[in-house]
Amino acid sequence: MAGAIWAVTESGDDGLKSISFEVIACGQALAEALGSPLEAVVMAADGSAAAEALAAKRVEAVRVIEDAALAPYTPDAYTAALVEAIKAEAPSLVLFPHSYQSRDWVPRLAAEVDAGFISDVVAHHIDGDDTVFVRQPYQGKLNSDCVFAGDGINIVSLQSGAYLADDAAAGDGAAEIVKQPVNLAAASRTEVLETFQEVENKVDLSRAEVIVAVGRGIGKQEKLPVVEELAEALGAQLAASRPVCDNEWLPIDRQIGSSGQTVTPKLYIAVGISGAIQHLVGMKNSGTIVAINKDANAPVFSVSDYGIVGDLFDIVPELTNQIREAKGTG
C-alpha cells in the first residue's frame, strides 16, 4: 500500500477516549499486515496531552491538528480540518472509531475527499491482495465481508469494543509529534448552544442486583404484566430496550444501552430483545445473562450464558411460577 495508515483519535472532557486506543490497536495490526506506516491523529483545541499519550504507543508519528475552532466539536470544522490534512499528506487508509461524533462528520469527509467508506467494522482479515472488513448488517443478525472497490483513499470506522484498547502496543521510544497546520477561517455553520443531561435518572438501575429487561418482542404495552410479575417474583428491577421506551410503554429512565443506562447486575434476563449492539453495550458485562427469544439466531444469545428459544408468553409465566415456588412464595 502506498500511503500511511492514519488512526484518528477522539477526545472528551477527560482526555483521550479509550476507543482511541482501540483504533490504534486495529491500526497496528493493519500496518503490520500491509507493511504501511501507522500514524496517530489528534484533533483538538489543545492536543498536547493526547499527543504525548499516543506517542508512547507503537506508531510512526503523531499528527496534531490543533485549532481553537475544534472546540466545541462541529461537523464543519472537523471536516474542513481533516480534508486539508488529507489533501496535504495523502494517507491511503484512515481509521476512526464508530462513535456518535464520527457518525456526524466522517460521512461528510468521505464525500469531500471522494473516499470509499466502510463503517461500523468489527474485524478484518487479509485475503490475498484484499483487506477484508467484516460488518454486521441486518441489526447484527448477519455478517458481511466488505472490500474497497478502488485504490484511492479509503476510510474505515470501527465498532466500539471490536478491538481491544489494551492491545495497543507501546513503542520502543516516544514517537515524533508533528504539528499539522490547518486554516479553519471559514466559520462553522453549526452553532452549539448547550450540552446537558436531560434529567437525572429517576431510577438508578446501575445498582440493581437482578434486572428483567423487556424488548419489542412483548408486542404491546398491555402485555407488560407478564414481565412485571417475573420481576416482582425475582425482586428485580424492570428495564427495557429502546423501542419499548420510544413507544412510551415504559419510561425512558428504564432504557438500557448506548443511549440509556449501563448496568452490571448479578443476573440479567433479556426477554424478547434481539441484542442489537447498542443494547448489548449497556448490559454485556452483567454477571449471568439469560435470554428468552423465539429466534434461535437472535444476536442476544451470543452474549448470554443461558438461553431458551421459544415464545416468551409460554416461558415467562412458567418461569415466574417456578421462581415463586423456589423462593417459597408460590
Next chain:
Amino acid sequence: MKIAVCIKQVPEGDAHLKIDADGISIADADLATEINESDQYALEAGLRLVESQGGEVVVVCLGRDRADEAIRRALAMGAERAIHLNDPAFQGGDAAATARALTAAIERENVDLILTGLQSDDAGWAQTGPILAARLGWPSATLIMEIEPEGDTIKVKRELEAGWFQWLRLPLPALLTIQSGISTVRYATLKGIMGAKKKEITKVTPVDIGLAPDEVGAAGRKTRTTRLYVPEKTKGAEIIEGDAATAVATLVEKLQKEAKVL
C-alpha cells in the same frame, strides 16, 4: 416549509432472512417489508413540521418496484407526493452511490430541509444522510430528537452518548438525520389510504436526474460486499431444550446451582 424525507424499504424486524443464491443479498420472494424504523420517525417529524409551518413533504425512495408499498404507506400517512428512484442501474450501490442518486433527485426540488433516518436497519451504514448534505454543500446534524423551526434557522436537539444531549442551531437549508423516539409515529387512516391512491409518484431513472447509469448503483460504488453469511457462533449461550416447563425447571436449577444467582 418544503421538506424531503428519504425512506428506505427494509425487511420487517421479525422477517426470516434467507441468504440469496448470489451469496450477497437477502432472497426477497415473500419477504415481509416495512419502512425503515428511523425513517418512519423522520417522516413523522416532517409531517408535524408541515402541520405547524405549512408546506409539503415529498418522500424520496430508491428501491425496486416492490418499494411502491413503502411509498404508498408514506403517502397514506400524509406525504404530498413521492419520487421513486426505480431502475436496475440504481441497485447494488453502497452509501456513496445511493447518496449520489438521492442528491441528484432532491437537488431539483428546491427543498428547505431534508430528513433521513439515522441509519438503515438492513445495510446499517449510518452514512447516507451526511453524505447527501456534503454533496449539496449544506450543513447537517445527526441523531436529532427535537426540531424547533425559527424562520431562516432551526434549533435541534441532538442525542449524545449515555443520556446527554445538545441543542444546536443551523441555517436552512439543512439536512437532519432523525433518531427513533422523536415523536409517536402515526398510523395511516383509512381516509389516508384511500387518498394515497390518487397521489403522484414520479418514477425516475438515472438519466432523468442528470446522472449516467454508471455513476450510481453497483457501478458507482466505492465498496463492495463479497459475502453475506450467518455469523459463526464463537461463544454463546447454553441453549436449554425442552418444553416450557422442563426448560424453565432446568434453567432455575442452573441459576441456583451453577450460576448461584438465585
